[in-house]
């Protein structure tokens with residue numbers, strides 16, 4: 292292997308950080324040998340903290356209504372061909388019930404920015420889930436809300452919040468979103484969530500339109516500085532009814548390489564092998580874990596709505612991606628030396 296790349300990876304593993312120029316050199320010089328070496332070091336870092344446990348989260352996609360118009364997203368407001376749905380509270384509670392029986396101890400409520408899921412409705416929902424499943428964590432992923440709203444949900448018992456920063460470069464942010472959405476607002480929300488005591492997740496799409504290597508380094512430096520408990524990254528995949536329909540999808544190799552880097556940047560981070568990664572490669576989930584990821588998020592939504600939460604084309608929602616197939620998932624993970632844990636899978640602070 293190129294000795295410069297090896298020493299950059301060693302330095303990253305030792306210091307859990309690199310300078311901007313060093314990240315750039317690592318990303319531009321990367322090759323297969325460097326990737327394998329990076330993944331080895333990333334797995335060692337992960338195993339030192341979390342052993343061979345992989346945590347699972349039951350993903351409940353509660354609504355595909357969205358007031359926003361992000362250029363990349365299939366459920367954007369302007370996509371009039373999307374078949375809209377929203378789950379009722381009793382349906383969401385039934386998902387949790389099934390999920391609990393299958394061993395899930397974290398429920399992730401994700402959706403578009405849908406006014407129906409108001410501060411009070413979500414507060415009631417969190418209380419109802421916690422009343423039935425006091426030993427479970429509730430993660431929210433409902434976009435940008437006011438600090439007061441985040442605070443009410445936290446008071447009601449929500450433990451974690453996922454809100455990808457999407458890109459840490461303001462100019463790039465503006466090329467992915469319409470006016471009215473800004474990086475400043477996004478970062479304000481992330482800061483609020485952190486101050487309110489949530490375990491917070493940020494993240495970005497790999498290979499999103501107009502993304503440069505410099506932008507990726509901005510993302511890595513931001514992640515290091517913000518120090519979230521979770522980071523969600525996955526390849527951008529085009530959706531045919533969006534302005535980015537003709538843009539190329541993000542690459543598998545680059546996504547895996549970035550997972551390895553992020554594990555070494557923040558060794559304790561909870562890092563999912565995402566659905567988007569599993570969509571672009573049938574072994575994407577396993578490859579993500581072998582690159583340093585330690586979380587999987589099977590779909591717990593009712594089967595009849597899964598095909599409607601289409602953020603991008605060909606999104607998978609069956610097989611090992613489906614919560615009811617967790618035995619298949621468990622077997623796949625065992626085949627690569629890992630174990631699906633029945634646990635909340637909280638961030639290990641020390």
Ligand code: SAM
Nearest residue numbers: 363364402403432433434455526527528602603
């Ligand atoms: N509305 C909430 C929010 O914005 O955080 C949660 C749902 S949003 C659809 C979840 C994530 O999906 C976004 O943060 C984005 O990174 C990802 N996403 C949307 N469109 C995508 C695409 N075409 N390819 C890959 N990921 C996409």
